[in-house]
Amino acid sequence: MSATLASARARVLIVDDSSVARAVLTRMVEEAAACSVAAAVPDIAGALRFLAADRVDVILLDLEMPGIHGLVGLPDIIAAGAGAKVLVVSSAAGEGAAATIEALALGAADTLVKPGRYVTAGSFAMTLAEKLIRLAEQSEPVLRPATAQPAAHHDFDVVAIGASTGGIHALNSLLQALPATFRKPIVITQHLPASFIPYFAGQVATATGRMCQVAADKMVIGDDMILVAPGDAHVTAVPLPKGRAAIRLNRDPVANGNMPSVDPMFESFADCFGPRLLAVVLSGMGRDGFAGARRVRSAGGTVVAQDQTSSVVWGMPGAVAAAGLANAVLTPGAIGDYIAAQHGVAA
Structure with a gap:
């Protein structure tokens, strides 16, 4: 994938139980981040059904959802995503929140708190675009072989x-x-x-x-x-x-x-x-x-x-x-x- 998403049109899956949030995120993703929303589903089960038949580059995942909680479903989403990066987008992912560290430890690529009292929609859209660009980019190929070099036993402190x-x-x-x-x-x-x-x-x-x-x-x-x-x-x-x-x-x-x-x-x-x-x-x-x-x-x-x-x-x-x-x-x-x-x- 090119580092320029405007030409690459990275594919995004949105998982959020709120129809309003899905609509707003879809608009922000397609306008501010110049990505393509492949699907927007209300729960983990819907996401897993979609990923069983299709591929995306980035998954936007809410945490507080009915049925399967986002943190509970995260490992299955990562496995089904087959390399897709998961960006947790949730009001529960505020600064200092234990849910943020747990999500990152489980394999989420990054987190972003939803707009609210301390986060404006404008700043949220800008940050979302920046994170999507970074997560969808692929690094240039390494210039040297990515293999372990033979090394003798070397103690360290x-x-x-x-x-x-x-x-x-x-x-x-x-x-x-x-x-x-x-x-x-x-x-x-x-x-x-x-x-x-x-x-x-x-x-x-x-x-x-x-x-x-x-x-x-x-x-x-x-x-x-x-x-x-x-x-x-x-x-x-x-x-x-x-x-x-x-x-x-x-x-x-x-x-x-x-x-x-x-x-x-x-x-x-x-x-x-x-x-x-x-x-x-x-x-x-x-x-x-x-x-x-x-x-x-x-x-x-x-x-x-x-x-x-x-x-x-x-x-x-x-x-x-x-x-x-x-x-x-x-x-x-x-x-x-x-x-x-x-x-x-x-x-």
Whole structure:
């Protein structure tokens, strides 16, 4: 599919129990986003019947519907969609809502809150168009083979993971693939507003069966720790005696404009841990993590990127892979296996 939707006319399925919402979304999708609405149905059952016979590029899914709730039906919708990206459009997907994190963990590509008290119809239409364009685009083919490079056993002391759009589901798959015996510290920067972070940390704890904390200034990094970046600060590391390191929160603007950003995490961790760092770049739009991955490789560390097929948006991992900075390019589950194998931990 071309990156220009005006010529490609990406096909969209709308799933919403409100006839008014279906009509409004249809108009917005076809006018503001220049897409084609293949069908608009009132429930999960109708969506599954349509997807059994037809294909679309993007599915707009409401959550609060009679019969099967959107979150309950989401896994079936994703399976039936056969590669279609699911954008949850619901009043239940407001900032900080637990439903948002659950939807993303289940595999939704992105979420968008419906117009209401704090969201105008105009701003909603503009944001909807932007999200549809991004989700329907296909990244350019990778310039280097997307395969794992042979590597000898290489021990490390910490895993740093960066992700954005599509990253929560990928992270879930990665963490669930790690064996219970893997206890090295994991530090995660996921592009999310601060209000989402407590729910995100809870989701990570559920996926791993380990306690997950929001990173705080001056925390000493140690085994059994899983830390997530707060939504309003970059997580960086400073060295301590005997090869240890501590967290420092940094709010300085970065070139890529993200807060939090993956680049300062990777760069500072590379400076502290050198070859003892394993950095992972998961699904996300843009190039955040690219500069940091270059620093990791220069310091002797290991970089692993998510593959194109499993990524919702292959911007971040694709930039790293295309530049030859990745030691391996794998699915999220295979990245978990790779981490365990490189660290000599049995599954």
